[in-house]
Amino acid sequence: MRILAANWKMNPETVDEALRLASRIDTLLKDLPLVKLLFPPYVYIPLLKLENLTLGAQDVFYEPKGAFTGEISPTMLRDLGVGWVIVGHSERRNVIGEVDEVLRKKAEASLRYGLNVVYCVGERLEERERGEHFSVVERQLSFVPRDERVVIAYEPVWAIGTGRNATPEQIEEMHAFIKDRVGLKVLYGGSVKEKNAGELAAVEGVDGFLVGGASLRPEEFYRIGVALSR
Ligand code: PGA
Numbered sequence: 001m002r003i004l005a006a007n008w009k010m011n012p013e014t015v016d017e018a019l020r021l022a023s024r025i026d027t028l029l030k031d032l033p034l035v036k037l038l039f040p041p042y043v044y045i046p047l048l049k050l051e052n053l054t055l056g057a058q059d060v061f062y063e064p065k066g067a068f069t070g071e072i073s074p075t076m077l078r079d080l081g082v083g084w085v086i087v088g089h090s091e092r093r094n095v096i097g098e099v100d101e102v103l104r105k106k107a108e109a110s111l112r113y114g115l116n117v118v119y120c121v122g123e124r125l126e127e128r129e130r131g132e133h134f135s136v137v138e139r140q141l142s143f144v145p146r147d148e149r150v151v152i153a154y155e156p157v158w159a160i161g162t163g164r165n166a167t168p169e170q171i172e173e174m175h176a177f178i179k180d181r182v183g184l185k186v187l188y189g190g191s192v193k194e195k196n197a198g199e200l201a202a203v204e205g206v207d208g209f210l211v212g213g214a215s216l217r218p219e220e221f222y223r224i225g226v227a228l229s230r
Helices: 015-028 042-047 074-079 090-096 100-112 125-129 133-141 168-182 194-201 218-229
Strands: 003-007 035-039 054-057 084-087 116-121 150-154 186-189 208-211
Touching (some): 003 218, 015 218, 074 100, 116 133, 168 186, 168 194
Parallel strands (some): 084 116, 150 186
């Protein structure tokens, strides 16, 4: 089954709004034949009761407990019913400064403690312009555990939150490249909207979407899911 994942990032700002959004999404997506995942901020995780979506976390630490101020462990997440984590989102790589070695540890710890992983890869604009996108992604993939509980999300940095999605040709060739290297499922992420969802869902090698901005708009997110399940 294809995967539809909502990455809320650091949104919304209140519990009330998070509860409202989650329940609307849970109701709307009920009958879509997809694996449906919701990645809210950590603090909302214990408050959200979902019947049709599986909860995920946007990040995770690589130790189960201990003196790691500010971090959240894979075992804590498991205890709250979380099934998935995102590792290596480009905002964590580029804004927070996470490096590949740390991401490998996070992915390995997640698997060890029973979590599935969405592992994000993708090149920056200047890397694509220099023709380095395949080598950048290949390097990122070399840190990914080869385990079928890992799903790759290809998210070109220049397409995230910019309204500028990658073209079907760019997606098809990169997904084929990734599958050839790691043999895992590959989601596309980067400005997936209802207006481009049909075209992107038809691309060979797209096993699902990781959706940011549009996942905060339940009706639009639902219509993206409809396009993906056709
Ligand atoms: P976007 O974000 O859909 O807002 O571009 C995607 C992501 O960062 O996962």
